[in-house]
Amino acid sequence: PFAARITASAASASARAGVPLLVVRRPxxxxxxxxxxxxxxxxxxxxxxxxxxxxxxxxxxxxxxxxxxxxxxxxxxxxxxxxxxxxxxxxxxxxxxxxxxxxxxxxxxxxxxxxxxxxxxxxxxxxxxxxxxxxxxxxxxxxxxxxxxPLPEGVRTVPDAAAAAGWVLEAAAR
Missing domain, CATH: 3.40.50 (Rossmann fold)
Known part of the structure; x- marks a missing residue:
């Protein structure tokens, strides 16, 4: 949760590529x-x-x-x-x-x-x-x-790997 530079870079790269970004961030x-x-x-x-x-x-x-x-x-x-x-x-x-x-x-x-x-x-x-x-x-x-x-604007988070897997399955179904 303290890797602000890495998260910002990932958010920027995903926005440029048009690829969704999900951050697993435990509560x-x-x-x-x-x-x-x-x-x-x-x-x-x-x-x-x-x-x-x-x-x-x-x-x-x-x-x-x-x-x-x-x-x-x-x-x-x-x-x-x-x-x-x-x-x-x-x-x-x-x-x-x-x-x-x-x-x-x-x-x-x-x-x-x-x-x-x-x-x-x-x-x-x-x-x-x-x-x-x-x-x-x-x-x-x-x-x-x-x-x-703080997270960059528009970054979606989930609390754990199970929630991330669910997000991936939903995205694949779309």
């Missing part, structure tokens, strides 16, 4: 009872909000956006990525290279062990990656949620 996360979420339109906006929200930050926005946080020298960051990140990184950061799925209990224990007081994440949606949100809720932690970029 975003919604705050539940007890959640303390603050939204941000970009990683840069999120980085600007961190100093007012937390001192010990669990950062799960992916390795490619870490430069937005590199200028923050006061907060301490626990950065989790799938692949090792390159520079620049926040000066006070510990990097965990791990691949989910993660459990609520594992996320809760990780946040407690590192004395996390703020979770920063992207709204990638889906059930597999929601364990950190449930753990943050259980611990009463604030979440700084980076919203998805």
């Amino acid at each position: 975003g996360w919604e705050p539940g009872a007890g959640d303390r979420w603050t939204g941000a339109a970009s990683l840069e906006e999120a980085a600007g909000a961190v100093p007012g929200l937390g001192e010990r930050v669990f950062l799960t926005t992916g390795r490619q956006g870490l430069a937005a946080f590199a200028g923050l020298d006061r907060p301490w960051f626990l950065v989790r990525t799938v692949e090792p990140p390159g520079p620049p990184l926040p000066p006070r950061a510990v990097v965990l290279c791990e691949r989910g799925p993660f459990t609520v209990e594992g996320e809760r224990e990780l946040m407690l062990r590192h004395r996390i007081d703020l979770l920063v994440t992207k709204d990638s949606g889906g059930a597999m990656t929601a364990a950190k949100l449930v753990a943050a809720r259980a611990l009463g932690l604030p979440v700084l949620m980076v919203r998805r970029p």
Whole structure:
């Protein structure tokens, strides 16, 4: 859901070719009872909000956006990525290279062990990656949620592969 440039290129190419475009985009996360979420339109906006929200930050926005946080020298960051990140990184950061799925209990224990007081994440949606949100809720932690970029005009979306298959079958029948 954060591949804005790729989606824009696909929308442009499909419009030029006259070929329909469908984007499979799982539903975003919604705050539940007890959640303390603050939204941000970009990683840069999120980085600007961190100093007012937390001192010990669990950062799960992916390795490619870490430069937005590199200028923050006061907060301490626990950065989790799938692949090792390159520079620049926040000066006070510990990097965990791990691949989910993660459990609520594992996320809760990780946040407690590192004395996390703020979770920063992207709204990638889906059930597999929601364990950190449930753990943050259980611990009463604030979440700084980076919203998805808007889709290009006229792009149709479906929430999953089954809906995409249905769309393809309908299109083929026409």
